[in-house]
Amino acid sequence: MAELTELADPKTREVNEKHGDDHGVRLGSLRALAKRLKTQQELARHLWATDDTTAKLLATLVCRPKAFGRDELDAMLRAARTPKVHDWLVNYVVKKSPHAEELRVAWCADPDPVVASAGWALTAERVAKKPGGLDLAGLLDVIEAEMKDAPDRLQWEMNHCLARIGIEHAEYRARAMDIGERLGVLRDYPTSPGCTSPFAPVWISEMVRRQDDKTVD
Incomplete structure:
Protein backbone atom coordinates (compact mmCIF):
# COMPACT_ATOMS: atom_id res chain seq x y z
CA MET A 1 0.00 0.00 0.00
CA HIS A 99 -18.64 -19.71 -12.38
CA ALA A 100 -18.81 -17.23 -15.26
CA GLU A 101 -21.89 -18.71 -16.95
CA GLU A 102 -23.90 -19.04 -13.74
CA LEU A 103 -23.05 -15.46 -12.81
CA ARG A 104 -23.85 -14.25 -16.33
CA VAL A 105 -27.39 -15.54 -16.11
CA ALA A 106 -27.93 -14.22 -12.57
CA TRP A 107 -26.44 -10.80 -13.23
CA CYS A 108 -28.38 -10.18 -16.46
CA ALA A 109 -31.60 -10.50 -14.43
CA ASP A 110 -30.39 -8.32 -11.54
CA PRO A 111 -32.37 -5.13 -10.87
CA ASP A 112 -29.15 -3.18 -10.23
CA PRO A 113 -28.14 -1.83 -13.67
CA VAL A 114 -24.43 -1.84 -12.77
CA VAL A 115 -24.62 -5.54 -11.86
CA ALA A 116 -26.75 -6.23 -14.94
CA SER A 117 -24.13 -4.55 -17.12
CA ALA A 118 -21.61 -7.20 -16.00
CA GLY A 119 -24.04 -9.89 -17.11
CA TRP A 120 -24.34 -8.29 -20.52
CA ALA A 121 -20.56 -7.99 -20.81
CA LEU A 122 -20.31 -11.73 -20.21
CA THR A 123 -23.11 -12.32 -22.72
CA ALA A 124 -21.23 -10.35 -25.40
CA GLU A 125 -18.22 -12.57 -24.70
CA ARG A 126 -20.32 -15.70 -25.20
CA VAL A 127 -21.89 -14.32 -28.38
CA ALA A 128 -18.40 -13.94 -29.82
CA LYS A 129 -16.72 -17.09 -28.49
CA LYS A 130 -19.27 -19.67 -27.30
CA PRO A 131 -22.66 -18.87 -28.83
CA GLY A 132 -23.99 -22.42 -28.63
CA GLY A 133 -27.17 -22.54 -26.56
CA LEU A 134 -27.76 -18.78 -26.63
CA ASP A 135 -31.08 -17.46 -27.92
CA LEU A 136 -29.67 -14.73 -30.15
CA ALA A 137 -33.08 -13.69 -31.46
CA GLY A 138 -34.30 -13.42 -27.88
CA LEU A 139 -31.31 -11.28 -26.95
CA LEU A 140 -32.11 -8.95 -29.83
CA ASP A 141 -35.71 -8.73 -28.59
CA VAL A 142 -34.51 -7.60 -25.14
CA ILE A 143 -32.00 -5.15 -26.60
CA GLU A 144 -34.63 -3.68 -28.91
CA ALA A 145 -37.08 -3.21 -26.03
CA GLU A 146 -34.73 -2.03 -23.27
CA MET A 147 -31.44 -0.56 -24.54
CA LYS A 148 -32.74 2.89 -25.50
CA ASP A 149 -33.74 3.79 -21.93
CA ALA A 150 -31.12 1.79 -20.03
CA PRO A 151 -28.67 3.60 -17.68
CA ASP A 152 -25.33 4.46 -19.28
CA ARG A 153 -23.16 1.52 -18.21
CA LEU A 154 -25.89 -1.05 -18.89
CA GLN A 155 -26.69 0.61 -22.21
CA TRP A 156 -23.02 0.44 -23.23
CA GLU A 157 -22.81 -3.32 -22.61
CA MET A 158 -26.13 -4.04 -24.30
CA ASN A 159 -24.89 -2.09 -27.30
CA HIS A 160 -21.65 -4.11 -27.22
CA CYS A 161 -23.71 -7.31 -27.28
CA LEU A 162 -25.82 -5.96 -30.17
CA ALA A 163 -22.68 -5.20 -32.16
CA ARG A 164 -21.17 -8.62 -31.42
CA ILE A 165 -24.30 -10.37 -32.66
CA GLY A 166 -24.15 -8.37 -35.89
CA ILE A 167 -20.42 -8.91 -36.35
CA GLU A 168 -20.23 -12.62 -35.57
CA HIS A 169 -23.57 -13.93 -36.85
CA ALA A 170 -24.41 -13.02 -40.45
CA GLU A 171 -27.95 -14.38 -40.21
CA TYR A 172 -28.78 -11.73 -37.59
CA ARG A 173 -26.68 -8.91 -39.06
CA ALA A 174 -29.45 -7.07 -40.88
CA ARG A 175 -31.69 -7.06 -37.82
CA ALA A 176 -28.85 -5.93 -35.53
CA MET A 177 -28.03 -3.10 -37.92
CA ASP A 178 -31.69 -2.09 -38.11
CA ILE A 179 -32.08 -2.05 -34.31
CA GLY A 180 -28.97 0.05 -33.93
CA GLU A 181 -30.09 2.50 -36.61
CA ARG A 182 -33.61 2.92 -35.24
CA LEU A 183 -32.59 3.30 -31.59
CA GLY A 184 -29.67 5.60 -32.41
CA VAL A 185 -27.80 4.68 -29.21
CA LEU A 186 -24.25 6.17 -29.22
CA ARG A 187 -24.78 7.61 -32.70
CA ASP A 188 -23.08 10.86 -31.66
CA TYR A 189 -20.49 9.34 -29.31
CA PRO A 190 -17.19 11.28 -29.65
CA THR A 191 -14.65 9.06 -31.38
CA SER A 192 -10.95 9.81 -31.79
CA PRO A 193 -9.45 9.81 -35.32
CA GLY A 194 -8.50 6.30 -36.36
CA CYS A 195 -10.88 4.66 -33.87
CA THR A 196 -14.14 2.90 -34.69
CA SER A 197 -17.38 4.46 -33.46
CA PRO A 198 -19.33 2.39 -30.90
CA PHE A 199 -22.54 3.19 -32.81
CA ALA A 200 -23.60 -0.36 -33.68
CA PRO A 201 -24.24 0.01 -37.45
CA VAL A 202 -20.85 1.68 -37.96
CA TRP A 203 -19.07 -0.78 -35.63
CA ILE A 204 -20.62 -3.82 -37.31
CA SER A 205 -19.89 -2.58 -40.82
CA GLU A 206 -16.27 -1.78 -40.04
CA MET A 207 -15.51 -5.09 -38.30
CA VAL A 208 -17.20 -7.13 -41.04
CA ARG A 209 -15.19 -5.18 -43.64
CA ARG A 210 -11.97 -6.07 -41.80
CA GLN A 211 -12.98 -9.73 -41.65
CA ASP A 212 -13.70 -9.71 -45.38
CA ASP A 213 -10.34 -8.08 -46.09
CA LYS A 214 -8.55 -10.82 -44.14
CA THR A 215 -10.47 -13.48 -46.08
CA VAL A 216 -9.40 -11.94 -49.38
CA ASP A 217 -5.76 -11.75 -48.23
Missing part, protein backbone atom coordinates in the same frame (compact mmCIF):
# COMPACT_ATOMS: atom_id res chain seq x y z
CA ALA A 2 2.91 2.32 0.73
CA GLU A 3 4.31 1.63 -2.73
CA LEU A 4 0.96 2.35 -4.35
CA THR A 5 0.82 5.64 -2.45
CA GLU A 6 4.27 6.57 -3.78
CA LEU A 7 3.21 5.78 -7.34
CA ALA A 8 0.13 8.00 -7.15
CA ASP A 9 0.16 11.18 -9.21
CA PRO A 10 -2.34 14.04 -8.63
CA LYS A 11 -2.62 14.82 -12.36
CA THR A 12 -3.40 11.19 -13.18
CA ARG A 13 -6.07 11.17 -10.48
CA GLU A 14 -7.56 14.37 -11.87
CA VAL A 15 -7.87 12.84 -15.34
CA ASN A 16 -9.35 9.61 -14.00
CA GLU A 17 -11.91 11.44 -11.86
CA LYS A 18 -13.40 12.89 -15.05
CA HIS A 19 -14.32 9.31 -16.00
CA GLY A 20 -15.73 8.36 -12.61
CA ASP A 21 -12.57 6.69 -11.27
CA ASP A 22 -10.62 7.80 -8.23
CA HIS A 23 -7.16 6.25 -8.60
CA GLY A 24 -3.98 8.19 -9.29
CA VAL A 25 -1.58 5.48 -10.44
CA ARG A 26 -0.80 5.10 -14.13
CA LEU A 27 -2.03 1.75 -15.40
CA GLY A 28 1.37 0.98 -16.93
CA SER A 29 3.01 1.39 -13.53
CA LEU A 30 0.34 -0.79 -11.96
CA ARG A 31 0.92 -3.55 -14.52
CA ALA A 32 4.68 -3.36 -13.98
CA LEU A 33 4.17 -3.79 -10.23
CA ALA A 34 1.85 -6.76 -10.84
CA LYS A 35 4.43 -8.35 -13.13
CA ARG A 36 7.00 -8.11 -10.37
CA LEU A 37 4.66 -9.50 -7.71
CA LYS A 38 3.37 -12.33 -9.96
CA THR A 39 0.36 -14.39 -8.85
CA GLN A 40 -0.39 -14.11 -5.13
CA GLN A 41 -3.95 -15.09 -4.26
CA GLU A 42 -3.86 -14.20 -0.56
CA LEU A 43 -2.26 -10.85 -1.30
CA ALA A 44 -5.02 -10.24 -3.85
CA ARG A 45 -7.67 -10.91 -1.21
CA HIS A 46 -5.99 -8.55 1.25
CA LEU A 47 -5.67 -5.84 -1.41
CA TRP A 48 -9.33 -6.17 -2.31
CA ALA A 49 -10.35 -5.95 1.35
CA THR A 50 -8.72 -2.51 1.70
CA ASP A 51 -11.55 -1.03 -0.37
CA ASP A 52 -8.98 1.21 -2.07
CA THR A 53 -9.53 1.53 -5.82
CA THR A 54 -5.86 1.21 -6.80
CA ALA A 55 -5.44 -1.79 -4.51
CA LYS A 56 -8.51 -3.43 -6.03
CA LEU A 57 -7.12 -2.94 -9.53
CA LEU A 58 -3.83 -4.52 -8.48
CA ALA A 59 -5.76 -7.39 -6.89
CA THR A 60 -7.34 -8.27 -10.25
CA LEU A 61 -3.85 -8.51 -11.79
CA VAL A 62 -2.19 -10.73 -9.16
CA CYS A 63 -5.10 -13.01 -8.22
CA ARG A 64 -5.85 -16.55 -9.32
CA PRO A 65 -9.29 -16.19 -10.96
CA LYS A 66 -10.30 -19.83 -10.60
CA ALA A 67 -9.67 -19.70 -6.84
CA PHE A 68 -12.66 -17.46 -6.14
CA GLY A 69 -16.01 -18.99 -5.26
CA ARG A 70 -19.26 -18.06 -6.97
CA ASP A 71 -20.64 -16.08 -4.01
CA GLU A 72 -17.27 -14.43 -3.45
CA LEU A 73 -17.21 -13.13 -7.03
CA ASP A 74 -20.79 -11.93 -6.72
CA ALA A 75 -19.92 -9.94 -3.59
CA MET A 76 -16.80 -8.53 -5.27
CA LEU A 77 -18.76 -7.39 -8.30
CA ARG A 78 -21.29 -5.60 -6.10
CA ALA A 79 -18.44 -3.85 -4.30
CA ALA A 80 -16.78 -2.76 -7.58
CA ARG A 81 -18.49 0.57 -8.04
CA THR A 82 -15.89 2.50 -10.05
CA PRO A 83 -15.83 1.83 -13.83
CA LYS A 84 -12.22 0.63 -14.07
CA VAL A 85 -12.44 -1.78 -11.13
CA HIS A 86 -15.74 -3.12 -12.48
CA ASP A 87 -14.25 -3.56 -15.97
CA TRP A 88 -11.05 -5.28 -14.82
CA LEU A 89 -12.88 -7.57 -12.41
CA VAL A 90 -15.21 -8.79 -15.17
CA ASN A 91 -12.56 -9.09 -17.87
CA TYR A 92 -9.54 -10.32 -15.93
CA VAL A 93 -11.21 -12.41 -13.25
CA VAL A 94 -14.84 -13.40 -13.84
CA LYS A 95 -14.40 -14.33 -17.51
CA LYS A 96 -11.72 -16.85 -16.47
CA SER A 97 -13.80 -18.33 -13.66
CA PRO A 98 -15.68 -21.64 -13.84
Whole structure:
Protein backbone atom coordinates (compact mmCIF):
# COMPACT_ATOMS: atom_id res chain seq x y z
CA MET A 1 0.00 0.00 0.00
CA ALA A 2 2.91 2.32 0.73
CA GLU A 3 4.31 1.63 -2.73
CA LEU A 4 0.96 2.35 -4.35
CA THR A 5 0.82 5.64 -2.45
CA GLU A 6 4.27 6.57 -3.78
CA LEU A 7 3.21 5.78 -7.34
CA ALA A 8 0.13 8.00 -7.15
CA ASP A 9 0.16 11.18 -9.21
CA PRO A 10 -2.34 14.04 -8.63
CA LYS A 11 -2.62 14.82 -12.36
CA THR A 12 -3.40 11.19 -13.18
CA ARG A 13 -6.07 11.17 -10.48
CA GLU A 14 -7.56 14.37 -11.87
CA VAL A 15 -7.87 12.84 -15.34
CA ASN A 16 -9.35 9.61 -14.00
CA GLU A 17 -11.91 11.44 -11.86
CA LYS A 18 -13.40 12.89 -15.05
CA HIS A 19 -14.32 9.31 -16.00
CA GLY A 20 -15.73 8.36 -12.61
CA ASP A 21 -12.57 6.69 -11.27
CA ASP A 22 -10.62 7.80 -8.23
CA HIS A 23 -7.16 6.25 -8.60
CA GLY A 24 -3.98 8.19 -9.29
CA VAL A 25 -1.58 5.48 -10.44
CA ARG A 26 -0.80 5.10 -14.13
CA LEU A 27 -2.03 1.75 -15.40
CA GLY A 28 1.37 0.98 -16.93
CA SER A 29 3.01 1.39 -13.53
CA LEU A 30 0.34 -0.79 -11.96
CA ARG A 31 0.92 -3.55 -14.52
CA ALA A 32 4.68 -3.36 -13.98
CA LEU A 33 4.17 -3.79 -10.23
CA ALA A 34 1.85 -6.76 -10.84
CA LYS A 35 4.43 -8.35 -13.13
CA ARG A 36 7.00 -8.11 -10.37
CA LEU A 37 4.66 -9.50 -7.71
CA LYS A 38 3.37 -12.33 -9.96
CA THR A 39 0.36 -14.39 -8.85
CA GLN A 40 -0.39 -14.11 -5.13
CA GLN A 41 -3.95 -15.09 -4.26
CA GLU A 42 -3.86 -14.20 -0.56
CA LEU A 43 -2.26 -10.85 -1.30
CA ALA A 44 -5.02 -10.24 -3.85
CA ARG A 45 -7.67 -10.91 -1.21
CA HIS A 46 -5.99 -8.55 1.25
CA LEU A 47 -5.67 -5.84 -1.41
CA TRP A 48 -9.33 -6.17 -2.31
CA ALA A 49 -10.35 -5.95 1.35
CA THR A 50 -8.72 -2.51 1.70
CA ASP A 51 -11.55 -1.03 -0.37
CA ASP A 52 -8.98 1.21 -2.07
CA THR A 53 -9.53 1.53 -5.82
CA THR A 54 -5.86 1.21 -6.80
CA ALA A 55 -5.44 -1.79 -4.51
CA LYS A 56 -8.51 -3.43 -6.03
CA LEU A 57 -7.12 -2.94 -9.53
CA LEU A 58 -3.83 -4.52 -8.48
CA ALA A 59 -5.76 -7.39 -6.89
CA THR A 60 -7.34 -8.27 -10.25
CA LEU A 61 -3.85 -8.51 -11.79
CA VAL A 62 -2.19 -10.73 -9.16
CA CYS A 63 -5.10 -13.01 -8.22
CA ARG A 64 -5.85 -16.55 -9.32
CA PRO A 65 -9.29 -16.19 -10.96
CA LYS A 66 -10.30 -19.83 -10.60
CA ALA A 67 -9.67 -19.70 -6.84
CA PHE A 68 -12.66 -17.46 -6.14
CA GLY A 69 -16.01 -18.99 -5.26
CA ARG A 70 -19.26 -18.06 -6.97
CA ASP A 71 -20.64 -16.08 -4.01
CA GLU A 72 -17.27 -14.43 -3.45
CA LEU A 73 -17.21 -13.13 -7.03
CA ASP A 74 -20.79 -11.93 -6.72
CA ALA A 75 -19.92 -9.94 -3.59
CA MET A 76 -16.80 -8.53 -5.27
CA LEU A 77 -18.76 -7.39 -8.30
CA ARG A 78 -21.29 -5.60 -6.10
CA ALA A 79 -18.44 -3.85 -4.30
CA ALA A 80 -16.78 -2.76 -7.58
CA ARG A 81 -18.49 0.57 -8.04
CA THR A 82 -15.89 2.50 -10.05
CA PRO A 83 -15.83 1.83 -13.83
CA LYS A 84 -12.22 0.63 -14.07
CA VAL A 85 -12.44 -1.78 -11.13
CA HIS A 86 -15.74 -3.12 -12.48
CA ASP A 87 -14.25 -3.56 -15.97
CA TRP A 88 -11.05 -5.28 -14.82
CA LEU A 89 -12.88 -7.57 -12.41
CA VAL A 90 -15.21 -8.79 -15.17
CA ASN A 91 -12.56 -9.09 -17.87
CA TYR A 92 -9.54 -10.32 -15.93
CA VAL A 93 -11.21 -12.41 -13.25
CA VAL A 94 -14.84 -13.40 -13.84
CA LYS A 95 -14.40 -14.33 -17.51
CA LYS A 96 -11.72 -16.85 -16.47
CA SER A 97 -13.80 -18.33 -13.66
CA PRO A 98 -15.68 -21.64 -13.84
CA HIS A 99 -18.64 -19.71 -12.38
CA ALA A 100 -18.81 -17.23 -15.26
CA GLU A 101 -21.89 -18.71 -16.95
CA GLU A 102 -23.90 -19.04 -13.74
CA LEU A 103 -23.05 -15.46 -12.81
CA ARG A 104 -23.85 -14.25 -16.33
CA VAL A 105 -27.39 -15.54 -16.11
CA ALA A 106 -27.93 -14.22 -12.57
CA TRP A 107 -26.44 -10.80 -13.23
CA CYS A 108 -28.38 -10.18 -16.46
CA ALA A 109 -31.60 -10.50 -14.43
CA ASP A 110 -30.39 -8.32 -11.54
CA PRO A 111 -32.37 -5.13 -10.87
CA ASP A 112 -29.15 -3.18 -10.23
CA PRO A 113 -28.14 -1.83 -13.67
CA VAL A 114 -24.43 -1.84 -12.77
CA VAL A 115 -24.62 -5.54 -11.86
CA ALA A 116 -26.75 -6.23 -14.94
CA SER A 117 -24.13 -4.55 -17.12
CA ALA A 118 -21.61 -7.20 -16.00
CA GLY A 119 -24.04 -9.89 -17.11
CA TRP A 120 -24.34 -8.29 -20.52
CA ALA A 121 -20.56 -7.99 -20.81
CA LEU A 122 -20.31 -11.73 -20.21
CA THR A 123 -23.11 -12.32 -22.72
CA ALA A 124 -21.23 -10.35 -25.40
CA GLU A 125 -18.22 -12.57 -24.70
CA ARG A 126 -20.32 -15.70 -25.20
CA VAL A 127 -21.89 -14.32 -28.38
CA ALA A 128 -18.40 -13.94 -29.82
CA LYS A 129 -16.72 -17.09 -28.49
CA LYS A 130 -19.27 -19.67 -27.30
CA PRO A 131 -22.66 -18.87 -28.83
CA GLY A 132 -23.99 -22.42 -28.63
CA GLY A 133 -27.17 -22.54 -26.56
CA LEU A 134 -27.76 -18.78 -26.63
CA ASP A 135 -31.08 -17.46 -27.92
CA LEU A 136 -29.67 -14.73 -30.15
CA ALA A 137 -33.08 -13.69 -31.46
CA GLY A 138 -34.30 -13.42 -27.88
CA LEU A 139 -31.31 -11.28 -26.95
CA LEU A 140 -32.11 -8.95 -29.83
CA ASP A 141 -35.71 -8.73 -28.59
CA VAL A 142 -34.51 -7.60 -25.14
CA ILE A 143 -32.00 -5.15 -26.60
CA GLU A 144 -34.63 -3.68 -28.91
CA ALA A 145 -37.08 -3.21 -26.03
CA GLU A 146 -34.73 -2.03 -23.27
CA MET A 147 -31.44 -0.56 -24.54
CA LYS A 148 -32.74 2.89 -25.50
CA ASP A 149 -33.74 3.79 -21.93
CA ALA A 150 -31.12 1.79 -20.03
CA PRO A 151 -28.67 3.60 -17.68
CA ASP A 152 -25.33 4.46 -19.28
CA ARG A 153 -23.16 1.52 -18.21
CA LEU A 154 -25.89 -1.05 -18.89
CA GLN A 155 -26.69 0.61 -22.21
CA TRP A 156 -23.02 0.44 -23.23
CA GLU A 157 -22.81 -3.32 -22.61
CA MET A 158 -26.13 -4.04 -24.30
CA ASN A 159 -24.89 -2.09 -27.30
CA HIS A 160 -21.65 -4.11 -27.22
CA CYS A 161 -23.71 -7.31 -27.28
CA LEU A 162 -25.82 -5.96 -30.17
CA ALA A 163 -22.68 -5.20 -32.16
CA ARG A 164 -21.17 -8.62 -31.42
CA ILE A 165 -24.30 -10.37 -32.66
CA GLY A 166 -24.15 -8.37 -35.89
CA ILE A 167 -20.42 -8.91 -36.35
CA GLU A 168 -20.23 -12.62 -35.57
CA HIS A 169 -23.57 -13.93 -36.85
CA ALA A 170 -24.41 -13.02 -40.45
CA GLU A 171 -27.95 -14.38 -40.21
CA TYR A 172 -28.78 -11.73 -37.59
CA ARG A 173 -26.68 -8.91 -39.06
CA ALA A 174 -29.45 -7.07 -40.88
CA ARG A 175 -31.69 -7.06 -37.82
CA ALA A 176 -28.85 -5.93 -35.53
CA MET A 177 -28.03 -3.10 -37.92
CA ASP A 178 -31.69 -2.09 -38.11
CA ILE A 179 -32.08 -2.05 -34.31
CA GLY A 180 -28.97 0.05 -33.93
CA GLU A 181 -30.09 2.50 -36.61
CA ARG A 182 -33.61 2.92 -35.24
CA LEU A 183 -32.59 3.30 -31.59
CA GLY A 184 -29.67 5.60 -32.41
CA VAL A 185 -27.80 4.68 -29.21
CA LEU A 186 -24.25 6.17 -29.22
CA ARG A 187 -24.78 7.61 -32.70
CA ASP A 188 -23.08 10.86 -31.66
CA TYR A 189 -20.49 9.34 -29.31
CA PRO A 190 -17.19 11.28 -29.65
CA THR A 191 -14.65 9.06 -31.38
CA SER A 192 -10.95 9.81 -31.79
CA PRO A 193 -9.45 9.81 -35.32
CA GLY A 194 -8.50 6.30 -36.36
CA CYS A 195 -10.88 4.66 -33.87
CA THR A 196 -14.14 2.90 -34.69
CA SER A 197 -17.38 4.46 -33.46
CA PRO A 198 -19.33 2.39 -30.90
CA PHE A 199 -22.54 3.19 -32.81
CA ALA A 200 -23.60 -0.36 -33.68
CA PRO A 201 -24.24 0.01 -37.45
CA VAL A 202 -20.85 1.68 -37.96
CA TRP A 203 -19.07 -0.78 -35.63
CA ILE A 204 -20.62 -3.82 -37.31
CA SER A 205 -19.89 -2.58 -40.82
CA GLU A 206 -16.27 -1.78 -40.04
CA MET A 207 -15.51 -5.09 -38.30
CA VAL A 208 -17.20 -7.13 -41.04
CA ARG A 209 -15.19 -5.18 -43.64
CA ARG A 210 -11.97 -6.07 -41.80
CA GLN A 211 -12.98 -9.73 -41.65
CA ASP A 212 -13.70 -9.71 -45.38
CA ASP A 213 -10.34 -8.08 -46.09
CA LYS A 214 -8.55 -10.82 -44.14
CA THR A 215 -10.47 -13.48 -46.08
CA VAL A 216 -9.40 -11.94 -49.38
CA ASP A 217 -5.76 -11.75 -48.23
